């Protein structure tokens with residue numbers, strides 16, 4: 212059985228923001244360096260464990276990086292084509308990110324993108340918890356089995372798996388090793404157009 216055959220007709224798409232809808236712009240290692248945390252450490256989880264004053268200082272550094280990246284963001288390859296296709300198909304779409312509402316607002320305003328739901332780190336526990344993805348799907352009124360989730364990182368793969376949502380990983384991050392099975396990796400977001408069409412035939 213092919214992957215497309217296993218997939219129920221897709222009736223909603225949820226995206227990660229950084230490195231998925233946007234071309235990669237946030238230098239996470241620079242953030243870790245500026246804050247003074249270990250290379251490779253999960254940023255939000257490490258900051259959550261800091262004493263209050265230190266945590267505030269660290270979040271200010273993180274937010275400065277995130278806001279700059281959102282203000283200068285570029286759409287990732289194929290994003291415009293995919294979003295236009297979703298518009299034509301009148302398909303609900305959402306965004307789930309470990310980033311802030313403020314960054315998402317700046318991104319949405321810059322690129323004039325329509326999103327039916329946005330779940331940020333202010334709204335729910337961060338990915339890889341499945342909670343933000345499940346929350347987005349509930350708001351979209353799309354079941355996990357009829358949805359696809361698109362990310363660019365192992366965190367996204369784990370989130371999708373925990374939520375029971377078919378997850379595709381776009382290869383925009385040269386420094387991050389491929390994660391997930393081959394058939395769930397895509398080179399550009401517009402590769403999903405064919406997959407969605409096939410699922411609905």
Ligand SMILES: [Mg+2]
Nearest residue numbers: 227229230363
């Ligand atoms: Mg990402």
